[in-house]
Amino acid sequence: MAINKNALIRYKTIDKCLQNRMRDWTLQDLIEACSDALYDFEGRDVNVSTRTVQLDIQMLRSDKLGYNAPIEVYERKFYHYSDPNYSITNIPLTENDMNVLSETMDMLRQFQDFSLFNEFKGIFNKLEDKIYTERHKKPAVIHLDKNTDLKGLELLDELYQAILKEVVLDLMYQSFKARVPQTFIFHPHFLKEFNNRWFLVGQRAGSNIVLTLALDRIMGVDYDFTVPYKSSEIRADQYYANTIGVTVLNDAQLQNVIFKVNKQNAPYIETKPFHTSQQLVEKHRDGSVTFQIRVHLNFELERLLLGFGDSLEVLAPRQLRRRMRNKFREGLKCYERN
Known part of the structure; x- marks a missing residue:
């Protein structure tokens, strides 16, 4: 049961009053105490009715919120806890x-x-x-994948803070294809996680092209407070809407990728879609299923499809089917060598 903040303040106030056994508490006393507490919190007068406090006491006595408070009335007008050690703050966790x-x-x-x-x-x-x-500690029953040895994780918070504070970065970066690192001014916009790797998304100074930089390829981070920060209207959920992975090709045409999956693996793809656009096209008599997604063709998509090996066949588009065929042919050569 949800509790609004005013009710919670009243519960705590009533609890505090009833713990104080140095005085007798009438219903009117409790009403005034609750009104004072709400005034301190809200900064304005809040009308607390007799009926409200009566319902609060009833709620505290019940087990609806797990309190089961031992509130008793004596001499027909005074309230107290029958257990002097009781407090709603001492309720044990289930x-x-x-x-x-x-x-x-x-x-x-x-x-x-x-x-x-x-x-x-x-x-x-x-x-x-x-x-x-x-209680004694029990082993966790939820485990999330995380590679704590991944290079670049130590930069996460520094980059996160730079984005929040809109600080321009002076980065040293070396892609896997580059022979030497390069240094450039960079406007960071957001962080992206994919397949247990982190990426920094933003724009180089003087360019409108959005870049995705792998954190494990960032060799150094410095700040340039002389350059005004360039904000961006790009939102991550929209930016990656038509993409699997982090390689965004917004200038490329969207493709209807149609693929057929065998009986054994179709349930996995049906229950964990490759993309939000995924649709089931046809269920075949042999148990295989044909699916369709509408995305940009990129490296991550190919790697995902290749990961299913001989259990998945790309039917369209033609250029993707041809690339998949060539990759399988090259892969076969590796296993044909002595």
Whole structure:
């Protein structure tokens, strides 16, 4: 059950009052305490009715929110906790709560290379301590792929901060094809992750061409505060809408890629589509299935299709089918050598 912030403030206020056994608390006292707390929070008068606080007490007593507060009325008008040690802040975590928290923290740790993670370290440590004291640690049941040895990960946060603060970069970069590194001024726009590798997307100074730079090929990062930052209207989800991978060919014509997958592998592609445009074209009698996607033809697409080996046949377009055939022929030569 969702709780709005005002209700949560009232619950905490009532809880704090009932923990104070040095005075007697009437319903009117609780109403005034809740009104004062909401005024402190909102900065304005908030009308708290008798009915509202009565419903709050009823909710605290119930198990709907897991409180089961032992609120009693004595002398027909005063409220207190029958258990002097009770507080809604001392509610133990359920096993399901602890499992959810543990797995959530494990997933969030995948982003520990970003400084944003540091702001939550204290919270994580407290939660871990809470969980540990209530049960023995269990092994994680969710595992996310992450190559911690990947070169360039140490640059993630620095580049992330540069993008947020709109700082122009002076980069030293060497692609796998280049013999020597080159240095240039770069306007960073966003970071892209694909297949466990990270890329920096932006534009060189004086150019409108969008470049995608692999972090593991960045040899050095410096800043140039003398150059005004050039913002971009490009949005990552739109930029990669017609692309598999990171090689974007927006000046190329979109192609209808039609491919046939055998019976054994068709369910994998049907349940995990290659692209958002994927459509099922035909189911054949032998169990094979023909699919279609509408994308740009690029290196990553070819690698994806090649990865299915003899279980996938490209039917169209003709130039892609020809390239796939040639690659399989060259690959066969490798296995025919002694």
